[in-house]
Amino acid sequence: MKTFIKERGLAFFLIAVVLLWIKTYVGYVLNFNLGIDNTIQKILLFVNPLSSSLFFLGFGLLFKKKLQQTAIIVIHFLMSFLLYANIVYYRFFNDFITIPVIMQAKTNGGQLGDSAFSLMRPTDVFYFIDTIILIILAIKVNKPAETSSKKSFRIVLASSILVFLINLAVAESDRPELLTRSFDRNYLVKYLGTYNFTIYDAVQNIKSNSQRALADSSDVTEVENYMKANYDVPNNVYFGKAEGKNVIYVSLESLQSFIIDYKIDGKEVTPFLNKLAHDNETFYFDNFFHQTGQGKTSDAEFMMENSLYPLAQGSVFVNKAQNTLQSVPAILKSKDYTSAAFHGNTQTFWNRNEMYKAEGIDKFFDSAYYDMNEENTKNYGMKDKPFFKESMPLLESLPQPFYTKFITLSNHFPFGMDEGDTDFPAGDFGDSVVDNYFQSAHYLDQSIEQFFNDLKKDGLYDKSVIVMYGDHYGISENHNKAMAKVLGKDEITDYDNAQLQRVPLFIHAAGVKGEKVHKYAGDVDVAPTILHLLGVDTKDYLMSGSDILSKEHREVIPFRNGDFISPKYTKVSGKYYDTKTGKELDESEIDKSEDSLVKKELEMSDKIINGDLLRFYEPKGFTKVNPSDYDYTKHDEDSSETSTDDEDQ
Ligand code: GP9
Ligand code: MN
Numbered sequence: 001m002k003t004f005i006k007e008r009g010l011a012f013f014l015i016a017v018v019l020l021w022i023k024t025y026v027g028y029v030l031n032f033n034l035g036i037d038n039t040i041q042k043i044l045l046f047v048n049p050l051s052s053s054l055f056f057l058g059f060g061l062l063f064k065k066k067l068q069q070t071a072i073i074v075i076h077f078l079m080s081f082l083l084y085a086n087i088v089y090y091r092f093f094n095d096f097i098t099i100p101v102i103m104q105a106k107t108n109g110g111q112l113g114d115s116a117f118s119l120m121r122p123t124d125v126f127y128f129i130d131t132i133i134l135i136i137l138a139i140k141v142n143k144p145a146e147t148s149s150k151k152s153f154r155i156v157l158a159s160s161i162l163v164f165l166i167n168l169a170v171a172e173s174d175r176p177e178l179l180t181r182s183f184d185r186n187y188l189v190k191y192l193g194t195y196n197f198t199i200y201d202a203v204q205n206i207k208s209n210s211q212r213a214l215a216d217s218s219d220v221t222e223v224e225n226y227m228k229a230n231y232d233v234p235n236n237v238y239f240g241k242a243e244g245k246n247v248i249y250v251s252l253e254s255l256q257s258f259i260i261d262y263k264i265d266g267k268e269v270t271p272f273l274n275k276l277a278h279d280n281e282t283f284y285f286d287n288f289f290h291q292t293g294q295g296k297t298s299d300a301e302f303m304m305e306n307s308l309y310p311l312a313q314g315s316v317f318v319n320k321a322q323n324t325l326q327s328v329p330a331i332l333k334s335k336d337y338t339s340a341a342f343h344g345n346t347q348t349f350w351n352r353n354e355m356y357k358a359e360g361i362d363k364f365f366d367s368a369y370y371d372m373n374e375e376n377t378k379n380y381g382m383k384d385k386p387f388f389k390e391s392m393p394l395l396e397s398l399p400q401p402f403y404t405k406f407i408t409l410s411n412h413f414p415f416g417m418d419e420g421d422t423d424f425p426a427g428d429f430g431d432s433v434v435d436n437y438f439q440s441a442h443y444l445d446q447s448i449e450q451f452f453n454d455l456k457k458d459g460l461y462d463k464s465v466i467v468m469y470g471d472h473y474g475i476s477e478n479h480n481k482a483m484a485k486v487l488g489k490d491e492i493t494d495y496d497n498a499q500l501q502r503v504p505l506f507i508h509a510a511g512v513k514g515e516k517v518h519k520y521a522g523d524v525d526v527a528p529t530i531l532h533l534l535g536v537d538t539k540d541y542l543m544s545g546s547d548i549l550s551k552e553h554r555e556v557i558p559f560r561n562g563d564f565i566s567p568k569y570t571k572v573s574g575k576y577y578d579t580k581t582g583k584e585l586d587e588s589e590i591d592k593s594e595d596s597l598v599k600k601e602l603e604m605s606d607k608i609i610n611g612d613l614l615r616f617y618e619p620k621g622f623t624k625v626n627p628s629d630y631d632y633t634k635h636d637e638d639s640s641e642t643s644t645d646d647e648d649q
Pocket of ligand 2: 253254296297472473
């Protein structure tokens with residue numbers, strides 16, 4: 001260590017590190033609204049620029065003499081530039097620069113350059129003053145190192161990696177699966193910093209671009225043949241029966257089917273949904289399974305809108321938003337539908353602001369449109385009751401027919417509601433997460449009832465198809481002990497766990513008689529079902545799903561990890577069970593055709609997504625989506641609601 005400190009030129013390096021570190025931290029605090037909500041996050045925000053400063057500037061030490069100082073200055077400048085570019089970008093978009101954004105800026109010509117200039121301020125000189133200080137130091141004061149400092153480089157590299165690993169470990173403990181789930185750029189920057197985020201983003205892009213680059217138009221033929229052979233002829237009884245109606249999707253956060261008709265202290269947890277499950281105006285599907293992967297809510301949205309499986313790793317919304325898609329909102333454009341998404345959270349979460357553009361969603365009412373005061377919000381954003389209330393005028397302002405989706409939030413892990421939000425009794429199963437779930441599910445149920453009443457009041461109810469689905473499980477396997485008590489079982493086995501992936505699906509189509517449907521189905525099946533009800537034939541589209549109301553509906557439901565469930569078999573972790581009895585089956589007695597089908601299903605969908613094959617495919621009557629036609633920045637004339645964003649700066 002002594003020799004390390006003694007080496008000539010090292011003082012210069014250390015000054016550069018400290019300057020960049022402190023400047024970056026100040027830059028974060030003054031410019032980014034990262035939602036820091038605990039001490040760990042505060043500490044991480046301060047520490048994270050240190051490892052990057054050490055790591056990148058450390059490469060300067062590989063050079064000799066004057067070149068070493070020049071290299072350090074150049075790296076220092078480039079990093080300052082990256083920080084500053086993010087700051088300017090954030091001032092308008094409330095988001096961070098990603099590689100796809102840079103590519104998009106290229107195709108958009110000089111537009112970004114012009115608007116970037118208008119976002120710069122004279123005080124921004126601050127972000128380059130330290131680079132200037134370094135230049136002056138190099139010229140006037142400091143003597144350059146005689147030799148390249150390979151040893152120092154190694155020490156610096158090792159310490160920067162150590163600081164980074166500690167940073168990452170603490171970040172992961174505060175936010176598990178931070179890197180693999182990659183939910184929000186805000187989160188990545190909050191925990192790891194802008195520099196690490198850029199590296200992360202570049203790696204993700206290289207990975208996905210190489211698969212895309214290797215694909216060509218001939219690859220689409222195999223997928224097309226497979227999917228067209230699997231197309232299910234629509235059922236005459238239902239085809240077109242909801243033609244011209246509005247479409248309202250509701251994502252029921254974390255709602256699992258076991259909650260339907262469940263009672264706590266003799267009281268129904270979800271009385272309103274229970275009524276829908278039993279009336280003869282609503283289709284209720286009691287063997288419907290979520291098929292989401294790491295992208296959770298966003299994976300469910302992706303399947304609902306594209307009828308393709310999500311990715312095996314990471315979120316398709318985050319990783320493939322640059323793909324060409326033929327999504328339901330875009331398909332409905334040919335029938336003059338306007339589309340809109342409603343969600344009381346920031347628009348960057350799950351990269352929705354980018355993906356929705358690729359899906360051709362016209363409007364995105366995100367947190368900027370809602371009164372996000374403390375009483376109205378909990379963890380990620382709006383509580384469901386004020387969310388639906390405040391959504392009504394926005395919904396009513398849309399031209400009809402419309403395609404809309406509402407993403408609810410308050411029934412999200414860890415489920416605890418605020419005092420006064422519910423008087424429903426908590427469960428008593430010795431696990432606070434499970435116990436709270438009943439209260440927040442009850443609150444969600446009441447919010448849906450309120451929404452239905454408002455739709456009835458303004459006449460939209462009779463003009464709409466309402467589709468509601470549980471987006472994914474709410475209670476993970478970590479709570480199996482309490483779940484066994486909830487279900488009155490001795491234990492939750494792998495087989496039980498697969499059964500617990502049932503989520504409720506309701507379809508209420510005004511004027512169409514409904515019933516309880518026991519057919520097995522999954523997320524990818526909803527899009528063809530709804531399109532057929534609306535009178536749009538899906539035969540020309542490349543979709544993985546199978547219309548649930550078709551007589552030919554396929555009842556084998558793949559899970560994203562390759563397991564599956566059908567009325568016959570439940571396959572979990574390589575073992576087969578009889579779905580009816582739960583009895584484990586000997587592999588030799590299994591008919592493997594369902595297994596092969598599941599593999600093929602996932603493989604074909606993955607080919608489309610990883611190869612971005614829809615760019616080579618043109619369905620009849622479909623107008624290609626151009627994402628740059630869409631803009632979700634809230635401008636004042638959009639609504640009279642107050643916005644907390646400073647997009648007008
Ligand atoms: C956040 C919401 C919840 O916007 O979609 O995300 P989840 O963790 O359920 O995917
Ligand atoms: Mn969710």
